[in-house]
Amino acid sequence: MLKALPLVFCLAGLALYTVLAGADFGAGFWQLVAGRGSYAERVREQAHRSMAPVWEANHVWLIFVLTVFWTAYPTVFGSIFSTLSVPLFIAAVGIILRGAAYALRSGTQKPLELRSIDMLFSIASLLTPFALGACAGAIASERVPAGNAVGDMFSSWLNPTSILVGVLAVATSAYLAAVYLAADAARLGDPELERAFRARALGSGLITGAIALGGLAVLHSDAHSLYHQLVAGDALSTLIASILAGSATLALVFARRFEPARYSAALAVSAIVAGWALARWPTLLPGLTVQQAAAPHDTLVTLVVAVLAGGAILFPSLALLFRLALTGRFDHAQAGPTRGAGRVLSASIPRLRSRVAVACLIAGVGLLNVAEAGWAHALGVASLFGFIVIGFLALVPGTLSREEALTRPEPDEPRGST
Amino acid sequence: MSALATALAPVHQQYLVEARQMQALSFVAHIPLVAFGISFPAMVLFVEWLYLRTGDPLYGTLARRWTRVVVALFAVGVITGTLLSFEMGLLWPNFTARFGSVFGLGFAIEGFSFFMEAIFIGIYVYGWDRLSPRAHLASGIPIIITGFTGSWMVISVNAWMNHPGGFQLRAGKVVDVHPLNALFGNSYLWHELVHMYIAGYIVSGFVVAAMYAFGRLRGRWGRYERTALAIPLTIAALAAPVQVLIGDWAARDVATTQPVKLAAIEGLAKTTRGAPEHLLGWYTEGQVKYGIEIPHALSLLAFHSWNAKVQGLDVVPPAQRPPVNIVRIAFQTMVGIGTLLALLGLGFLFVRIRRKRLPESAWFYRAVVLAGPLAVVALIAGWVTTEVGRQPWVVYRVMPTADAVTGASGIPVGYATLAVVYVLLACGVAWVLRRLSRAPLDIAPDQQGV
Ligand code: HDD
Ligand code: HEM
Ligand code: HEM
Numbered sequence: 121m122l123k124a125l126p127l128v129f130c131l132a133g134l135a136l137y138t139v140l141a142g143a144d145f146g147a148g149f150w151q152l153v154a155g156r157g158s159y160a161e162r163v164r165e166q167a168h169r170s171m172a173p174v175w176e177a178n179h180v181w182l183i184f185v186l187t188v189f190w191t192a193y194p195t196v197f198g199s200i201f202s203t204l205s206v207p208l209f210i211a212a213v214g215i216i217l218r219g220a221a222y223a224l225r226s227g228t229q230k231p232l233e234l235r236s237i238d239m240l241f242s243i244a245s246l247l248t249p250f251a252l253g254a255c256a257g258a259i260a261s262e263r264v265p266a267g268n269a270v271g272d273m274f275s276s277w278l279n280p281t282s283i284l285v286g287v288l289a290v291a292t293s294a295y296l297a298a299v300y301l302a303a304d305a306a307r308l309g310d311p312e313l314e315r316a317f318r319a320r321a322l323g324s325g326l327i328t329g330a331i332a333l334g335g336l337a338v339l340h341s342d343a344h345s346l347y348h349q350l351v352a353g354d355a356l357s358t359l360i361a362s363i364l365a366g367s368a369t370l371a372l373v374f375a376r377r378f379e380p381a382r383y384s385a386a387l388a389v390s391a392i393v394a395g396w397a398l399a400r401w402p403t404l405l406p407g408l409t410v411q412q413a414a415a416p417h418d419t420l421v422t423l424v425v426a427v428l429a430g431g432a433i434l435f436p437s438l439a440l441l442f443r444l445a446l447t448g449r450f451d452h453a454q455a456g457p458t459r460g461a462g463r464v465l466s467a468s469i470p471r472l473r474s475r476v477a478v479a480c481l482i483a484g485v486g487l488l489n490v491a492e493a494g495w496a497h498a499l500g501v502a503s504l505f506g507f508i509v510i511g512f513l514a515l516v517p518g519t520l521s522r523e524e525a526l527t528r529p530e531p532d533e534p535r536g537s538t
Numbered sequence: 539m540s541a542l543a544t545a546l547a548p549v550h551q552q553y554l555v556e557a558r559q560m561q562a563l564s565f566v567a568h569i570p571l572v573a574f575g576i577s578f579p580a581m582v583l584f585v586e587w588l589y590l591r592t593g594d595p596l597y598g599t600l601a602r603r604w605t606r607v608v609v610a611l612f613a614v615g616v617i618t619g620t621l622l623s624f625e626m627g628l629l630w631p632n633f634t635a636r637f638g639s640v641f642g643l644g645f646a647i648e649g650f651s652f653f654m655e656a657i658f659i660g661i662y663v664y665g666w667d668r669l670s671p672r673a674h675l676a677s678g679i680p681i682i683i684t685g686f687t688g689s690w691m692v693i694s695v696n697a698w699m700n701h702p703g704g705f706q707l708r709a710g711k712v713v714d715v716h717p718l719n720a721l722f723g724n725s726y727l728w729h730e731l732v733h734m735y736i737a738g739y740i741v742s743g744f745v746v747a748a749m750y751a752f753g754r755l756r757g758r759w760g761r762y763e764r765t766a767l768a769i770p771l772t773i774a775a776l777a778a779p780v781q782v783l784i785g786d787w788a789a790r791d792v793a794t795t796q797p798v799k800l801a802a803i804e805g806l807a808k809t810t811r812g813a814p815e816h817l818l819g820w821y822t823e824g825q826v827k828y829g830i831e832i833p834h835a836l837s838l839l840a841f842h843s844w845n846a847k848v849q850g851l852d853v854v855p856p857a858q859r860p861p862v863n864i865v866r867i868a869f870q871t872m873v874g875i876g877t878l879l880a881l882l883g884l885g886f887l888f889v890r891i892r893r894k895r896l897p898e899s900a901w902f903y904r905a906v907v908l909a910g911p912l913a914v915v916a917l918i919a920g921w922v923t924t925e926v927g928r929q930p931w932v933v934y935r936v937m938p939t940a941d942a943v944t945g946a947s948g949i950p951v952g953y954a955t956l957a958v959v960y961v962l963l964a965c966g967v968a969w970v971l972r973r974l975s976r977a978p979l980d981i982a983p984d985q986q987g988v
Contacts, residue, residue: 172664173660173661173663173664174660176612176613176616176656176659176660177653177656177657177660179616179620179656180649180652180653180656182620183619183620183623183649183652183653184646184649184650184653186623186624186627186649187623187642187645187646187648187649188642188646188649190626190627190634190638190642190645191638191639191642191643191645191646192639192642193638194634194635194636194637194638194639194642195635197627197631197634197635197638198627198631198632198634198635198638199631199635200627201624201626201627201628201631201634201944202627202628202631202944202945202946203946205628205944205946205948205952206948208624208627208628209624209628209952209955211624212620212621212624212628213955213956213959215617215620215621216617216618216620216621216959216963217959218617219613219614219616219617219620220613220614220617220962220963220966222613223609223610223611223613223614223966223967223970224610224966224969224970226606226609226610226970226974227610227969227970227971227972227973227974228973229973268548268549268631268632268635268944268945269549269631269944269945269946269947270945273946273947273948415638415639415642415715416639416712416713416714416715418715418716418717419639419640419642419643419715419717422643422717422718423642423643423646423717426643426646426647426650427646430646430647430649430650430653433650433654434650434653434654434657437654437657437658437680438653438657440657440661441657441660441661444661444664444665444668445660445664474891481780484780484783485783488783488784488786488787489783489786489787490842492842494725497728497787498728500787501728501732501784504780504783504784507776507780508736508739508773508776508777508780511776511887512772512773512776515772515776515887515890515891516768516769516772
């Protein structure tokens with residue numbers, strides 16, 4: 121039980137990553153196929169605007185999965201990363217390019233610059249989910265043996281199952297993104313964009329479903345045991361759940377009920393992740409079970425405690441972010457410019473603070489650099505931090521030179537805000 | 539189970555050197571960015587607090603413009619960090635496979651920390667004008683805290699690699715693992731953490747000040763620019779002298795826990811009583827040539843005693859010694875720059891306190907322009923000292939780096955690709971920062987003062 125718990129965390133994280141970051145990748149897909157012209161510009165702009173506040177938080181799910189996984193199942197992690205080094209490296213480069221595009225976009229001024237950066241973003245947005253999906257396919261079809269780079273460098277991930285899962289990952293992302301963007305456009309009261317994304321959601325939903333069902337034939341020939349588990353074993357229930365949730369989403373999008381559609385789309389995708397896990401349970405890699413691969417007892421206990429404690433802080437914060445983003449608090453300026461307290465900062469250097477700062481410095485040197493004991497070093501470091509902080513507080517209020525102490529602005533001056 | 543323990547057996551990797559360089563390249567890209575990540579938000583928040591307190595629109599403008607820089611740098615920090623975590627598996631699968639259960643927890647907690655950081659950066663950045671001023675200021679505080687905890691967690695892993703504990707090795711298997719003990723019960727952690735955290739403030743303080751100092755040399759010197767220069771420069775000027783003191787502490791810790799690293803830092807071939815210190819020079823054939831010798835200085839600095847015995851490189855066989863000149867030169871670069879930065883800082887504080895104004899000499903501002911990039915060089919040089927000085931071990935005296943490396947081929951291809959990507963990324967970051975700094979100031983001209 122304890123040995124499987126971190127795996128459950130990883131799968132939950134993976135499902136969240138697929139759903140949340142998937143939508144983010146998909147936004148890149150729609151930017152790519154938006155074409156040209158002012159309408160296409162609006163599609164791109166909307167895709168960017170919806171994702172910019174949340175992409176980093178969405179992305180961290182991947183980091184979460186990686187770190188929990190390598191702590192709890194270190195040998196499995198090492199085996200996967202050494203055999204699948206090529207697709208994982210491609211995914212990493214894709215992630216770098218995507219993040220760079222987010223960072224660079226804020227500096228663009230000319231349409232050409234904007235378009236080239238969006239192009240970079242879009243290509244990376246296709247590359248990354250495909251590569252990650254191909255890795256999932258490789259593991260699911262038992263092509264990653266335990267050991268340092270024991271599996272084949274190319275055929276492990278360039279095979280029918282991997283390609284199928286890779287394509288499915290791209291299609292799913294596009295579908296999720298379209299649902300999310302339609303919901304955002306509806307919230308922003310933009311009927312034209314809403315119609316556009318609704319049509320895209322319906323179309324890509326149907327295509328994704330078709331690929332998934334057609335893919336069963338690929339699995340039948342290429343990964344027969346996986347196929348067998350999915351259609352006849354424990355995983356069948358998740359397959360059915362996914363089909364039901366997927367169809368429900370289509371119906372909801374058709375009925376323009378986008379809010380619930382977000383959740384049912386997420387459910388459909390999570391069911392696939394769960395299905396993968398159930399189909400393979402209890403092995404992680406061929407011949408290597410969860411029981412055998414798990415880290416020692418103490419590590420697992422501390423890890424589980426850390427994840428639960430971290431989750432207790434994390435989820436409320438995440439809820440806050442999404443509430444602000446999804447209820448449109450980030451869309452329009454609401455609060456006016458600040459009415460400052462209008463306090464005047466003195467330009468002189470407070471004597472007392474300077475003296476305390478110097479005292480801290482002297483104490484710090486004595487405790488850290490002359491004394492030898494551990495407790496003295498701790499106090500010494502604290503004193504030196506005290507020197508920096510108090511010294512800063514002593515010096516900064518009078519930041520500007522003598523003649524021009526900071527004064528409060530005249531009452532009739534406009535209060536600036538960007 | 540026993541089959542498993544050897545499942546990831548060491549392999550011969552033809553391109554071990556390239557793998558190491560690839561790792562080093564990725565760090566060199568990540569570290570300066572995160573130096574900003576741990577310190578710059580605090581400065582932005584301080585300026586916003588000044589804005590709320592005084593209502594002076596100048597501070598509001600400054601905080602907003604800096605926020606845009608925070609966003610851009612944070613995004614790049616996140617992706618370079620992601621690549622680092624991929625490399626733990628892509629380049630060093632044996633290291634992670636064998637010791638993941640020991641150090642992995644540090645990264646797992648770090649993951650949460652960055653999660654919180656990303657969430658609150660999202661709220662802070664997109665919450666300008668959308669949240670009440672107080673709520674907005676409050677939403678920035680978790681960013682500062684998580685920046686600290688994040689670096690704490692990573693550095694606890696690094697400190698463990700340098701001074702491993704909290705586990706037993708039995709027949710090549712890791713047993714008796716106590717991750718909390720390994721990560722946080724480690725005396726080596728504290729100097730690294732404090733030294734790196736202060737380095738973050740030094741780097742972002744001097745780099746930001748350098749931008750405005752450059753502007754001043756070009757004649758941009760309004761009230762806005764003066765404020766924007768004085769705040770980071772004051773922090774850096776206070777932190778730089780302190781860093782010298784912390785560095786001394788770090789060196790004494792190294793002397794007791796990693797004597798071979800210290801010997802490499804100093805180019806000390808033979809175990810010596812009352813060992814001298816050499817400034818500059820080049821280590822060859824067991825001695826430092828062309829250096830300036832200060833008798834007894836090493837014994838005095840490292841052990842606070844005139845005739846203390848200092849272990850030399852000869853305490854281990856040649857195969858277990860790090861490349862001496864790389865470590866020495868990196869160390870001397872850091873210390874040299876650190877000393878200059880501390881002097882510059884003290885000079886600034888002197889003028890500021892005695893004359894109650896900012897310095898006026900153009901030479902001072904030229905020096906500040908230089909101090910920015912030099913601080914980054916010191917940061918990287920410090921890490922090269924730590925990491926290369928640990929060689930040939932990835933886990934000090936437990937696992938050689940050669941045993942950690944991946945068996946996958948194609949490292950040179952990955953290395954070349956990554957180098958190209960990073961060059962492009964660096965150009966992109968330079969471009970966007972330039973653009974952000976060129977954006978017209980949006981405070982009314984009459985408030986800008988002269
Ligand atoms: C702005 C950056 C900066 C500056 C000015 C200095 N350092 Fe440093 N130093 C670092 C940035 C740094 C670092 C990059 O942050 C390192 C790498 C690992 C660590 O803990 O801090 C480091 C490591 C490091 C180590 C090795 C610690 C280890 O292996 O664990 C020593 C002995 C020193 N430093 C000593 C000094 C001294 C005596 C300095 C004074 C002049 C100094 N440093 C200035
Ligand atoms: C001294 C060493 C390090 C420090 C101080 C440090 C600090 C930070 C900080 C403050 C961030 C937040 C992003 C930012 O502010 O730009 C960050 C991001 C990141 N770092 Fe590092 N880091 C270090 C080394 C490493 C190493 C060795 C790894 C992995 C092996 C790593 C992995 C990451 C990851 C994955 C992220 C992105 C997290 C996210 O998605 O938000 N870092 N690092
Ligand atoms: C804090 C977390 C860090 C961790 C967990 C870490 C981990 C590693 C690992 C696994 C290696 C490869 C094995 C080896 O060559 O020994 C390595 C090498 C290296 N790292 Fe670090 N590192 C950290 C911080 C840094 C930073 C901040 C730098 C900054 C520049 C750095 C510079 C290097 C260099 C230059 C090497 C190559 C050494 C050589 O091969 O000679 N490291 N590190």
